[in-house]
């Protein structure tokens with residue numbers, strides 16, 4: 254017990270014995286959490302704003318928070334340098350180019366990309382995904398295969414395929430929200446032709462499921478290119494591009510280290526670079542263009558896809574952010590997130606009304622295996638009636654708890670969780686006029702949506718307990 258007390262974070266050291274016991278039990282169940290003690294110290298130092306404001310932040314998949322020292326380092330960098338618009342040889346421009354170049358290198362190193370990839374900066378993961386959609390050579394002989402679990406920024410690529418008469422289809426997921434690998438394999442094998450693109454997320458932004466990255470090689474062995482949406486995976490897991498080599502990878506940096514927002518990257522495997530055909534040009538993307546000559550030549554490497562002036566003041570903050578994460582250690586982050594998530598999962602599953610009816614249904618994996626820190630759930634009353642998610646979000650707001658509700662830009666998961674019928678959905682989308690979420694609910698005559706709680710390295714045991722006690726308030730029995 255001595256060890257436990259020494260290790261107790263400040264907030265628990267000062268509290269009741271009862272809480273000490275709860276924490277000791279947690280450590281007994283998840284001893285690996287003790288290896289992440291340095292993150293508790295970091296939380297006290299760099300994220301004190303959370304405790305000062307008594308804010309429980311559990312929307313890490315929405316956006317990570319930045320550390321105070323991380324931001325300070327970037328601010329000091331900005332106030333000690335003169336950076337100008339790149340693409341010139343003047344001193345301020347050259348300096349900006351230098352920092353952009355070294356940040357590109359850092360990103361590639363972070364993902365262990367070796368010499369195999371180039372890093373294209375984008376506004377966010379969505380913009381990176383859109384670049385692939387816009388530039389991939391879809392045609393009637395090609396194919397776009399998406400998994401039902403996908404963010405809308407991947408789903409939207411189907412419209413590029415549709416426009417070029419390229420067939421597209423979805424590969425199913427099981428009710429446990431994992432990809433049906435047998436069906437995927439069959440789809441990969443059966444589709445012939447060239448320019449076939451498989452797009453799937455390394456980790457679901459809704460269920461937290463970590464999909465099997467071996468599917469990348471599998472797809473490639475049948476002649477597919479792979480677009481890996483790694484936006485929800487890389488904040489708490491290691492993406493090793495020597496081990497897995499998708500042709501295209503999309504990420505958003507604020508999801509990894511909180512600051513800056515408005516920057517992401519598309520990593521393109523060099524061997525697939527020439528497949529992407531840029532349909533237009535803009536400032537910065539051409540080597541030469543003529544008005545009278547009616548011609549243009551595109552830039553090489555990353556510049557071809559970076560339209561206009563890149564965010565040269567914030568791109569160097571990516572390097573600072575990646576170094577910040579490296580200092581903490583991505584493996585330590587993974588361990589911490591796994592311990593907190595597993596604990597939360599088990600505790601939520603145990604919450605029952607006085608008649609034994611579960612308070613919460615968690616969709617997707619029921620254990621900590623092969624999953625990240627995102628839990629999607631709904632609340633039910635003692636008669637098993639679904640509670641409206643907006644009631645839960647409003648109640649959480651009152652307690653200064655940041656969680657997220659709705660469908661999380663991933664309709665495939667929600668349609669699976671609520672068993673929505675294809676025919677009904679198809680009929681809805683044949684209707685004309687302006688439509689929205691509430692109108693759809695009216696039409697299908699059933700509730701949908703859920704509550705999402707997401708855990709990251711910035712969270713501690715107190716945050717998890719705070720959400721659990723928030724949940725107990727909704728029980729038909731005295732709060733525990």
Ligand SMILES: Cc1ncc(COP(=O)(O)O)c(C=O)c1O
Nearest residue numbers: 377378379404406458484485505
């Ligand atoms: C898996 C996944 N893909 C894509 C995105 C889109 O990211 P952004 O909004 O930063 O473009 C998100 C955002 O939550 C995500 O979780």
